[in-house]
Structure formats: structure tokens, C-alpha cells
Amino acid sequence: MTRRLILVWLVCLAFAGGTYMVCVPQPTADAELRKAQAEFRAAGIDASLAVMERDEALEERDELAEAVSAYSAVLEAQEVFTAAASKAQAALDSAKGKVDVSALRxxxxxxxxKAFGVKRDASIVLAQKVILDELTTEVTSVVAAHEKKVxxxxxxKAAAARESSSSSKGWLSDARRTLDSYGGSWVKLRSYDGNCGGSFHIGCNFSATDIGIHSSWATKGASYRNWVIMHExxxxxxxxxxxxxxxxxxxxxLFNGxxxxxxxxxxxHRGQGWGGNRCTPxxxxxxxxxxxxxxxx
Known part of the structure; x- marks a missing residue:
């Protein structure tokens, strides 16, 4: 509005210039003209400042919105991380007194x-969650392997104790007679602890002339006992x-190795088919x- 009034005033001056110049002394006219020009320039400067302030406010608003979004994503990621941390802690606790997991802890x-030191980058939190998941799997596997071994x-040990406490090896004599009846008199037969290649088996063939039989063989049915001897x-x-x-x-x-x-x-083929369900003609x-x-x- 100020700018418009100034423009109107200047136009009027232009039309009435001759009369004004006659009626008003020259120094006064020059001073008023300079004043009008200064007010015009001030109005332009004020408008530019308003535009700059508006742009700065919009930029601050966008930055604030971006920060809020980033913080929210971090909080959500930290909740997911916390759930993974609980599982990892349970796995680590299960290893106590069994295996050393101090390095994993x-x-x-x-x-x-790292996960709770983050402020704006949720991807860092999620990356640490993946590390915890892998750690949980590793600890669980180590503990399971230990428990299986134990x-x-x-x-x-229990089987060995039962065997050593027995005053008679009658079952082994029975196994020997069975083996001889199948034509295996040339093969040594002995009692063993059941550890055949790292896992438990009632019978184990150590070489062409060495067969081991676990004492639990005696507790099985006749068809199974006969099959074990023939199989070995x-x-x-x-x-x-x-x-x-x-x-x-x-x-x-035929056998795929x-x-x-x-x-x-x-x-x-020799009449002991307990384990021969996959044997086609x-x-x-x-x-x-x-x-x-x-x-x-």
C-alpha cells in the first residue's frame, strides 16, 4: 500500500511538475523527492526480508519433520533389537556351566x-539385531552339541558299568554262537561300548575280522539279534x-553308494530281513x- 501511494504521488508530481517547480523552492523539492525514493527502497527491502524469513521457517519445519521421522524409526528398530536381545540372553544363560561363551557374550x-548409541540411523540398529540373531543360533547350536555329547x-558309561558289573558274558557267548552258525567263525567278536564312528550302534564292523557288539543286543528280539549279526x-x-x-x-x-x-x-538274501525293507528283488x-x-x- 505504501508503495502504491508513493507511485501515485510521483505521477502527480510529474503532471504538476511545472506548477510545483514554480510554486516550491528547488531545495525543498529535491529533499522531498529523495525522501520519497528512500521510502520506496525501504518498502522493497522489507518485502525481501519477509520472503527470506518465510523460506527459513519452511526449511526449519522440513528439518524438524525429518528428524522426528528418523527418531521414530530408531525407536521402532530398538524395540525389535530388544526382543532379539532377550532371546540372545536366554541362549547365553542356557550355556552357563556347560560351555564357555564369554567371547559371544x-x-x-x-x-x-551400538544399537542404543544411535540417534538417527535405524539401519545401524537393525544390523546389530542381525548380529544378535546369528549369535543366538550359534550359542544354541553349541549348547545342543554339548548336551548331546554329555x-x-x-x-x-552306564552301559560299561552294567557290563563290568555282570559276572557273566552269557549274551556274548550267544552272539558268538550265532555268528559261527552263519559262517563267521573266522571273525573276532567282542563286547564294545556302542561308539561306532561317533554315534551309537549295537553292532559295529571295525575290520573284516573284527566285530563289536553292545550288551544291549541281548535285550532285543530274536529276529533283530540275528539280523545284527548277519548284517555285521x-x-x-x-x-x-x-x-x-x-x-x-x-x-x-542300484545302491547309490x-x-x-x-x-x-x-x-x-540269507534270511535275515529285519532291515531289508528297501531291498528290491x-x-x-x-x-x-x-x-x-x-x-x-
Missing amino acids: KRAQTAQA TEEAAR LAHSYQRKAWGAIHASPTYKR EIELLANCMAK ERTAWAAGIWAGNVRG
Whole structure:
């Protein structure tokens, strides 16, 4: 409005210039003109300042909105991290007195410090959550492996204790007679703790002339006991033709390299089919030749 009034006033001056110049002394006219020009410039400066202040306010508003959004994302990520931290803590607690997880516990503490030291970058928090998830899986696996080992060791010790406390090895004599009746008199038979290749098995073939039988063999049914002896004896015959068997394309096609399946089918051929449910007629017929050292195809 001020600018418009000044412009109108200047126009009027232009039209009435001659008269004004006559009526008003020159110094007075010059002073009033300079005053009007100054007011005009001031009005322009005030408008520019208003625009600048508006732009600054909008920029501050956008920055504040961005900060609020970032903080909210961090808080949400920290909630997710806290849930993962609870699981990690439970896993670490389960290892107490079993396995040393001090290094893993330190990793968890480092991840927690990083996650809660973040202010605006939620991706850092989520990255630490992934670390905790991996740590939880690792601790759980280590503890499970330890517990399995302890359980198996306890079972072996208990079996050994039962065996040592027995004044008689009558069951082993029974196993010996069974093996001899199947033509295995040339194979040594002994009692063992059940640890066959790192896992528990009632029977284990250590070599062509060395078979181990666990004392729990005596608690099984007759068909199972007979099958175990025949199965282990089959392994002894396999060892006599080991190279030829594994070089045979027919063996690979029929048994896919499963030496235990071959032993089952050999036992089935000789009437002990407890473990021979996968032995087709073709497999059983091919397996029969191994007893005579005949590896076909």
C-alpha cells in the first residue's frame, strides 16, 4: 500500500511538475523527492526480508519433520533389537556351566552398546539385531552339541558299568554262537561300548575280522539279534571285495553308494530281513553275489 501511494504521488508530481517547480523552492523539492525514493527502497527491502524469513521457517519445519521421522524409526528398530536381545540372553544363560561363551557374550554387549548409541540411523540398529540373531543360533547350536555329547557319554558309561558289573558274558557267548552258525567263525567278536564312528550302534564292523557288539543286543528280539549279526558279517565280506564293489557301476546304480543298504540286502538274501525293507528283488539278487566274492557289473 505504501508503495502504491508513493507511485501515485510521483505521477502527480510529474503532471504538476511545472506548477510545483514554480510554486516550491528547488531545495525543498529535491529533499522531498529523495525522501520519497528512500521510502520506496525501504518498502522493497522489507518485502525481501519477509520472503527470506518465510523460506527459513519452511526449511526449519522440513528439518524438524525429518528428524522426528528418523527418531521414530530408531525407536521402532530398538524395540525389535530388544526382543532379539532377550532371546540372545536366554541362549547365553542356557550355556552357563556347560560351555564357555564369554567371547559371544562380549559380542552381544558390543552390539547392544551400538544399537542404543544411535540417534538417527535405524539401519545401524537393525544390523546389530542381525548380529544378535546369528549369535543366538550359534550359542544354541553349541549348547545342543554339548548336551548331546554329555548324554551319549553318560549312556556309554552306564552301559560299561552294567557290563563290568555282570559276572557273566552269557549274551556274548550267544552272539558268538550265532555268528559261527552263519559262517563267521573266522571273525573276532567282542563286547564294545556302542561308539561306532561317533554315534551309537549295537553292532559295529571295525575290520573284516573284527566285530563289536553292545550288551544291549541281548535285550532285543530274536529276529533283530540275528539280523545284527548277519548284517555285521556282511560288512566283513564286503571288505574282502571293497575296491571292486565301489568301482561297480551296477552297485552305484542300484545302491547309490549306500554300503549299509547293501549289507541289509545281503542279510535279507540269507534270511535275515529285519532291515531289508528297501531291498528290491534286483538289489537282493545282486547283493547275494558278494557272499561269494562275486561283484557283477
